Amino acid sequence: xxxxxxxxxxxxxxxxxxxxxxxxxxxxxxxxxxxxxxxxxxxxxxxxxxxxxxxxxxxxxxxxxxxxxxxxxxxxxxxxxxxxxxxxxxxxxxxxxxxxxxxxxxxxxxxxxxxxxxxxxxxxxxxxxxxxxxxxxxxxxxxxxxxxxxxxxxxxxxxxxxxxxxxxx
Amino acid sequence: xxxxxxxxxxxxxxxxxxxxxxxxxxxxxxxxxxxxxxxxxxxxxxxxxxxxxxxxxxxxxxxxxxxxxxxxxxxxxxxxxxxxxxxxxxxxxxxxxxxxxxxxxxxxxxxxxxxxxxxxxxxxxxxxxxxxxxxxxxxxxxxxxxxxxxxxxxxxxxxxxxxxxxxxx
Numbered sequence: 001x002x003x004x005x006x007x008x009x010x011x012x013x014x015x016x017x018x019x020x021x022x023x024x025x026x027x028x029x030x031x032x033x034x035x036x037x038x039x040x041x042x043x044x045x046x047x048x049x050x051x052x053x054x055x056x057x058x059x060x061x062x063x064x065x066x067x068x069x070x071x072x073x074x075x076x077x078x079x080x081x082x083x084x085x086x087x088x089x090x091x092x093x094x095x096x097x098x099x100x101x102x103x104x105x106x107x108x109x110x111x112x113x114x115x116x117x118x119x120x121x122x123x124x125x126x127x128x129x130x131x132x133x134x135x136x137x138x139x140x141x142x143x144x145x146x147x148x149x150x151x152x153x154x155x156x157x158x159x160x161x162x163x164x165x166x167x168x169x
Numbered sequence: 170x171x172x173x174x175x176x177x178x179x180x181x182x183x184x185x186x187x188x189x190x191x192x193x194x195x196x197x198x199x200x201x202x203x204x205x206x207x208x209x210x211x212x213x214x215x216x217x218x219x220x221x222x223x224x225x226x227x228x229x230x231x232x233x234x235x236x237x238x239x240x241x242x243x244x245x246x247x248x249x250x251x252x253x254x255x256x257x258x259x260x261x262x263x264x265x266x267x268x269x270x271x272x273x274x275x276x277x278x279x280x281x282x283x284x285x286x287x288x289x290x291x292x293x294x295x296x297x298x299x300x301x302x303x304x305x306x307x308x309x310x311x312x313x314x315x316x317x318x319x320x321x322x323x324x325x326x327x328x329x330x331x332x333x334x335x336x337x338x
Contacts, residue, residue, distance in 0.1 A: 001195075001199050001280070003173075003279040003280070004172075004173035004174060004279075005173060005174055005177045005275050005276065005278070005279035006199070006203060006276060006279055008174045009203045009206050009272050009275065009276065010202075010203075010206050012206075014208065025337075026170075029330060029334075030170050030175070032330055032333065032334060033179075033330055034175060034178045034179075035333075036327045036328075036330065036333055037178050037179050037181075037327060038267075038271060039183065039271070039274070039286055041288050043325075043326075045327060045328060045333070047333060048333055048334075048335050049333055049334050049335065050334075050335050050336050050337075050338065051334065051336075051337040051338070052338045053337075053338070054338045057338050081335070089288075091263050091291070091310075092288050092291075094260050094263035094264050094267065095263050095264065095266050095267030095270065095310065095311070096267055097264050097267060098207075098263065098264030098265055098266060098267025098268040098269075098270075098271070099267040099268060099270060099271035100267075101264065101267075101268060102207060102208075102267070102268035102271040102272060103178050103271060105208070106174050106178065106275070107174065107175060107178065109174070110172040110173075110174035110175055111170070111172070117208055119210050119258075119261050119264075122260070122261075132336070132338070134335065138335070141260075141264065142264070156212075158205045158206060158214060159205075159214060161198060161201055161202055161205065164201065164204075164205055164214070164216060164217055164218055165198075165201060165217075165218050165219075165220065166217050166218065166219050166250070166303065166307070167219050167220075167301070168194075168219075168220040168222075169219065169220070169221045169222070169223045169226050169301070
């Protein structure tokens with residue numbers, strides 16, 4: 001079956017190399033708008049965001065992860081948080097963060113940009129909060145590194161559907 | 170900005186009332202395919218699925234949630250699981266389940282169907298596993314109730330973007 005939405009889902013790739021072209025602020029807002037249209041339990045909308053384009057902050061953030069070259073090479077970063085005051089159920093709020101991030105990644109793809117979801121940086125989430133001058137009640141979920149892709153030759157693969165489908169009743 | 174992917178993200182609604190029309194097995198597989206193209210940490214692909222259309226099983230499942238009328242009214246259910254043997258990080262795997270579910274909901278919308286994400290049923294997840302005859306290593310993440318929408322007049326709302334954007338640096 002073909003449909004632009006299905007195509008985006010199947011063709012989206014993690015993009016780790018970016019050109020020097022800037023990402024427009026309007027696009028960054030559109031990406032966040034896509035994120036907040038994710039579903040959340042009780043519609044609690046627990047997600048929060050920080051947009052980072054400042055060189056010094058990027059440099060500091062790059063020192064909190066193995067993926068320093070991606071953080072430095074990205075033209076913009078969006079840190080995705082949960083506001084723990086807005087949370088109601090840990091598992092469901094984490095799921096909702098995932099839905100939000102997926103919407104953002106699909107929006108990035110739709111806008112002709114590229115991004116990668118950085119999770120390893122969570123090991124230093126306290127340090128990230130400190131660099132971004134955020135209270136401890138904001139719990140880092142991921143950092144998206146965003147820019148214009150150098151190329152779109154990335155390969156990806158999934159196991160066959162039947163390996164995931166436990167049963168049909 | 171307009172793009173079919175952004176439109177789907179903004180126009181998707183939770184659909185709770187379904188017509189009597191069946192959902193084709195090919196569509197149910199396509200929805201699962203969309204789910205498995207979600208990103209996962211280390212590409213561990215921890216999601217698993219059960220498709221349920223059997224009336225007796227639906228009746229039994231309806232008794233595990235307040236939303237019994239939705240479960241009974243849906244033409245198909247897809248239970249989304251994590252295989253705990255495949256997990257590597259609780260927070261990231263729960264996020265990944267959320268990404269997977271969001272892809273599925275967007276695919277549902279793209280295919281002209283409707284669905285609602287049922288989470289309250291997790292309170293009885295052991296009973297759900299028992300009804301579906303699944304080992305305890307499968308951890309229920311959500312049940313999607315799927316069918317053809319009676320209408321698409323559902324309203325939804327989000328706070329303003331600036332309420333989510335903590336800062337731009």
